[in-house]
Amino acid sequence: MNAYMKDWEVDANAVTLMNYLLTDAKNHGTKVLIIQPPFQQTAYNIIQERPEFRDIPGRYNAIVQNLLATHQNTTYCNAIDPATAGCAPTEFIDSGHTQRSCSQKILDYCLKRP
Amino acid sequence: MKYFLFPLITGLILMAIINLTVDIGGTWHGPDYTFTANWDKDHYWVLPLRTEERSLRTKQIGFLPKIDTVGLGSSRFWNMDTTMFPPGTRFYNASVSGATVWDYIALWEKFKQDGNIPKNLIIYLDTWNFNKNTWLKYRWLPNAPLVFAFMHENASREMQATALLEWLTGSFYQAVDLINPTVLKPTSSPTKPTAPRACPPGNTTAAISTPTIRSSPKPCPKSPPSAATSASAP
16 A cells, blocks of 8 residues: 555646546546545555545545536545445455455445435 | 676676567567457456556457446456446446556547447546556556547647656666566466456456466356356346
């Protein structure tokens, strides 16, 4: 997790590219669902507690909300908290990879949301 | 000084030639497999660890039947398959390991070029996809032509220039890898293949397992992988 999340700084190019992707999907009549996948409970607690990680979920959410504001074809399902989809700590392979049972719960949760 | 530099430079050149010749994962020569058809629901494909999976993905997309839902994501999305969606969903899992937004664009562009545009797109957007300092930056290079095609159609000139710069930077690091001795380091025993986590339940879901050796498609074991027995339609 450290390798991916360390020194988190907004990548303006990635945001612009996402904007292009969502726009092009809309132009082709494709509906988009963005899912923020969960972390295992211990990893999620670390993200919430450590100063170097604490702000990251909020910053990520702000980016996605900004994208949603201009893309009506896109919906968002924030499942970063494993409890949101009902995933138990044992339903993970490691800090960020889910077992199949948890993956199913995430899909069920996100696809059934209004 | 020249007695030091000559063997050093000769050694580096030799190392680069060996890496370029061996090219285990097809980094410089491209993948060496031929892909002429999608595999069946009863098959899985075990690949070597360094396989250049992005080319494989885009090649496979070319053989897909009409799809209505596509999933884009990283390895965290790998175990999503058709059976997990409502019945009748024609789902394809296009995830690649360490995916970035650049990968999502390349794969989306491939579906467009093939005229197989899905009605629904699920993007499993990792928290670090918006992190400028993540080290997962240049894996999309094998699909650079798709990225450039997308950018040409959709992006500003500034972003097209950025894409070119990113490609040049990534290509430079790839060239530096030619003198990286770890490229030749064995990553696992070639005589002990690991079993895939699960057989893909449908020929449109194509999970790429954590691979160790290359083989032709082989039948899934008859028992007990649960996913294989609950296979649904492509």
